[in-house]
Amino acid sequence: MKKVIYIILGISGFAWLISNGNAQVVQQKPTTDAKITVCKVKSPTFVKNKFATDKTNIVANKGGKLQNMVEIPAGTFIMGSDEYPDAQPKHPVTVKAFLMDEHEVTNAEFTQFVKATGYKTVAERPLNPADYPGVPIENLVPGSAVFTPPTGNVGLNNHLQWWKYVAGANWQHPKGPKSTIKGHENEPVVQVCYQDAVAYAKWAGKRLPTEAEWEFAARGGRTSGRYYWGNTLKPNNKWVANIFQGNFPSGNTVEDGYKELAPTKTFPKNPYGLFDMDGNVWEWCSDLYRTDYYKSSPKLNPKGPSSSYDPEEPNVEKHVQRGGSFLCSDQYCVRYVAGSRGKGETSSASNNLGFRCVKDKN
Template identity: 45%
Template sequence: MISKPLNFIYLVSFMLILGCKSKTEKLDNSANSNTESPQKPPAKAPEGMVWIPGGEFMQGAVPNDRMAMGHEKPAHKVYVDGFFMDIHEVTNNEFAKFVDETGYVTVAEREIDWEEMKKQLPAGTEKPHDSILQPGSLIFKKTKSSVPNLYDYSQWWEWKIGADWRHPNGPDTNIEGKDDHPVVHIAYEDALAYCEWAGRRLPTEAEWEFAARAGRSDSKFFWGDDISQLSSHANSWEGEFPVENTMEDGFERRAPVMSYPKNDFGLYDMAGNVWEWTSDWYNTNYYEELASSNETTQNPTGATRAFNPNNPYAEERVIKGGSFLCSASYCASYRISARMATSPDSGQEHLGFRTVMSE
């Protein structure tokens, strides 16, 4: 994460910026190779959801994935019970119905509580001027020239006062005509509030990954291993990041849900478009702990506490799926095992969610 003294945009970026991180970096993978027969749906799927049959799989990076990052390893055996899952990310239209009925105000629309914020910042961090400390969120901005250091996220992220789910690219933008786009600038608290209203919950990381894999035990992507099919299967970044997006996939930013083929479970947008919240704490030691047991973990719900040595001041949650900003040169997080961490109070223009429901 990046910080810059006395500059709130970079201060916020230090704590709130999530994005794709540079790629590099086992898996005797047996995804969906259930030791039991697949679970049958207990009832008809609710509208807009599909039944995910549950089973055993290897969570984490597959052996042939040279783009896998260290925190996607080691692969470990997991078993999840069956559940229902939204076929696509929650849309602007769906979120608007929730807001209209409840009057809910998202985190990005609320006045900023400096006393709360500074708890996540290094001791002694100076409070920004009140004119800067205003409700808003992070929006993406292309750079004018090549970026030699892709670790410096502040080069393409901007704290924008007035950016929120109704104004996804800043206060002068809106969601008119975009009812079927995924809702964004959603903090973890916002996603939980929607789930409570809808009678659902967020998926665990294991559930999300099992659903995305859909039985493809050795595949890097939900469609297989052919990277040449990326632009026809996911909304990602083509061209030089973050300078030019050639839009080979048809979109520069967010795409309407279901714009690309579904996976083998009938789920859309499990790669690219927007990142999606899971309920798990992000802990860099968690995969090692599960793998060390040499046993199949039943319905894991994540680490008991958050831990990230690269961002020690924030307690982060796991997000999955990648976004329209992911490129081969930057993070390639349209891969099934890809995972990232972000602060629960963070909302950005490429972060949304989908819901699940147990039987």
């Protein structure tokens, strides 16, 4: 049997088959959003990620200038949402006080990290031909998922119509080799997978937030409301988060002023002083993802399950993502609803996925 490569969008379960220099769709599933990873298979079954290992020794930053952090007080809240099965049941959770980045990690900050460490993100690392016998070397080009809206109206049951695998897409070139982050230094860094976010956090002397910490901080002390900012999607007739307006995915009316990424701190901060806890980019959390975790989650400082499980892709390790992105709308991926969850394969990246960090309060 001829061996092939599947480029798999880890959250969605669809793939491009690359064997003879041409990409074709081999599998599809509906999804809420998409992230990308690469694996080797002998049949349409996930086996194992085959990314090259980065050998960089990450040493904590001892004085570099990083964004401000705000103190999040200790408290108890009701975690979860009745609108989504994987966010049920709603349950009481108590978290201790901690510090959180006031905004998502920016291109400028990630550049500082890369210059200090020489780190290569997963999307930049070359693939080892030995892991892909029978596949032409010229096809083994690292890249990532890029939102590419269609030219006209399409149905919402096939996300391959707006997600494309782009060779050469990475954090420095978020939409492919011809794109750049120059002039976008204050926008969130994207095309970073979980591994990349953890590496940055370690260098910065921080860590990724737990899912409970993230939701508690996003709620900002509010005890009710469909959204983190209240009950109305557009309070006082003003957009308060960078999300998708119009007919998804092709008819973005850009009512909020941004077709895709917005600079950090563009929209109003929440009561705790945090920006963009909804929209702009999805944010990695430290928790492994399980659909059933809330049934047994500890009430005090939960840190997530010991293993990952998603019935849509039971053999794929995933981590929780929170907050939605500039692609979420009231038509598709309504994950700006308070308590809602996202998920992504550990090595996945896309141009609507970033992160922020937290730190224990001494």
